[in-house]
Amino acid sequence: MLACTYFFCLLCGYYVVRPLRDEMGIEGGTAKLPYLFSVTFLVMLAAVPAFGWIVARAPRRRIVPVVYGLFALQLLAFFVLLKMPISRAALAPSFFVWVSVYNLFVVAVFWSYMVDVFSAAQARRLFGFIAAGGTIGAIAGPLLTQSIVRTIGPTNLLLVSVAFLLAALGCVLLINRQVERHGLPPAADHAQPIGFGVFSGVRRVFGSQYLFAIGCWVVLGNILGAFFYLQQQIIIEATVGSPAERIQLFARLDLTVNVLAIILQLLATGRIIQRFGVGVAAAAQPALATIGFLLLAAAPTLAVIFLCQTVGRAVNYAISNPARHALFSSVTPDEKYKAQNVVDTLFYRGGDAAGGWLFALLSRSLGLEIALIAAIATPFAALWTALAIALGRMQESHRPATEQVKGVAQPSSIS
Template identity: 50%
Template sequence: MANDSETGLRRWLARIVAVRPGELQALLWSFAYFFFLLAGYYVLRPVRDEMGIAGGVRNLQWLFTATFFVMLAAVPLYGAVVARLPRARFIPLVYHFFVANIVIFWLLLTLDIGRVHVARVFFVWISVFNLFAVSVFWSFMADLFAAEQGKRLFGFIAAGGSAGALVGPAVTVGLAVPLGPANLLIVAAVLLEVAVLCALRLERAAARRGKQPVAVPAVAAPVGSPPTSPLGGGWLAGITLLLRSPYLAGIALWVALLALAGTFLYFEQANIVAAASEDPAVRTRIFATIDLAVGMLTIIVQLLVTGRLITRYGVGPAAGFLPVVFAAGFVALAVSPALAVVIAFQAIQRTANFAISNPAREVLFTVVTREEKYKAKNVIDVVVFRGADAVSGWLFAMMRTVGLELQAISLAVVPVMAAWLALALGLGRAQERRARHSAMHASAERKPTAKGA
């Protein structure tokens, strides 16, 4: 009966996602894991945005710089943990650590101890948390699924996160004013603990099916590093792996340009929203409304479009869609730097990122080794992204200092978006070459076994 139910569910899901036999349990637990992870984060995100303004809009570049240096300290610690603990242990450990941090922030905010300073620290902390938590999730996904599977399934898995991103802001919109921002932290902590339970169930599903819950990955893991064993290596191995690989360096540059575009838009949003309202609760609701719109749009696109689009057109065009959206959005802001325009721009670019370009970017990591997935990927997602954030923040502040208005800054970014598009298309071609080479290599290794049988 259980097998019949699973078959029926798989056939029903096949209407929206190309799931194949043997993939269903891994797919559903991955969906649930990402749902609760992002639901927890998106309860916190509007609180972060309000605290960023509470700490002073003029201080945002300092907060971004502080975030980068915290990342520099955190990445070697993460590398040491990954090198010494198997996947089934270090993934829950990372999330439990962040939940403990949330409880500490809740106590400090509830007791009203140095609220402005706590707000600034919280802004930095949640930026670190977001990148680490999501990077660990997608490293896990790239470890479990092959490149061909990623093209089919990552859009649906990402929809789990988008559903969570829809629930989180809805909770915040309803509770931000009656409960206050501080008490939302406990809600987020509970959601993150449920995400850990889903990750553990996914790990058990993987163990029941052997080393991989689904098909053999396109690139084999390094010898001596199965999923149940520590990866080994040095605590700075991620940086070394990144510097040695032009492919990984290209992904790092793609991420850096994403950070630049996102930071410039975030700073423009902060200036426009701060001018629109001085009420913290109202500003929190504005940010939550943006998140709610993004969640609704993203989940529709991920369920109905993403898998088909990436499978048909490839990773490059999908990753290149976001630079086009940013270019159009910055032109719109140059014409009219109004609250309605920045809300629409944020909603559209984040939908394009989460629904199309981000799943495509994660497919890029399915054709690298396991050590690169967990170590180099984390350096890219965390250090490179936040480093580019910090540099972009100071660049924006410098442009404002010399007297440039928001319209002029918006236009200055547009040519950079064109270079970003060209890079995305090049990375897509490189991923396809690696996938074909890996498939040929795997086929050659299987032939002697077949003859011997």
């Protein structure tokens, strides 16, 4: 129950502050977003190996309270700065990058800690229940933000997020006390460190046609995802004038995405992967992106971008992202750990940065309108779809004949 509450508080606190991050992206200037994507990429490249180096030398159950305590102090520092007579536009870029990096760690640190304190048998029995706590938190967070932002103001949302983060920290301390009382489960201390083997993973990705194809698929998807996000920010900036109203809209978007994703996970994910295979499941989001770009090319409006982002993100979380993790089921454990770590960091955030600069080239340097950019992106979304289908076929031939796909990856990804 403590672990479930911990995950609830963690994701609820994050989703309280996430809409404020998106608002800061607008207040800092949408033209600066490609720079912020690049800074996030560079900070992540430094932070992930550094954190992995620390984790490799100390038990995660000791490090996690320190990490969350530092995150809480940093949130309080942003709160103080935003209350001071300093331009919000000046603080917006650093806040945007900070939340983006925090997003990278929040779930990864949680699951690595869970692996430390639960045995394999306990994990099989409890992780589904624990994940449900995070799911509820991912719904409660944006719902809370949507309800209170006009009453307390955008800046005070940081205090709400801090409160949830401190509650998560309290859960960690209570779990640690139980661990000290009852001892660690067998082999729990042997969990792989986060961020370890980055350079070895790069060699494995570029040395394997299959792994390199997965990396290319992730990069292409994130380039197109950056296009959708930047189009969203531009349209919302032009359509919605008040910061509080924009934060409400971002919270409503997160809430709708998370509710729809849960419905799809319960009703569709397992059935689609089992019946049609990993390739078709991975192609679900790219196919919808192709349709979405066509709609934006015809009508670049708030309603259309809201529809595209809601359905696309929900399908990604519920179907395509688990399928992406399942693509690694046919490689060796060493390749799976090291290569997947590289794809999920270097390729993933690198695609964001590349997408930001390509969009800036088209919109600012060439002066193209959103509708034309969407039309240009459409064939690349179709290529993304075709690559997903090809990856499904490659996985079938790459996988040993005796293996069977037994399930989908545990829910772990937020953005």
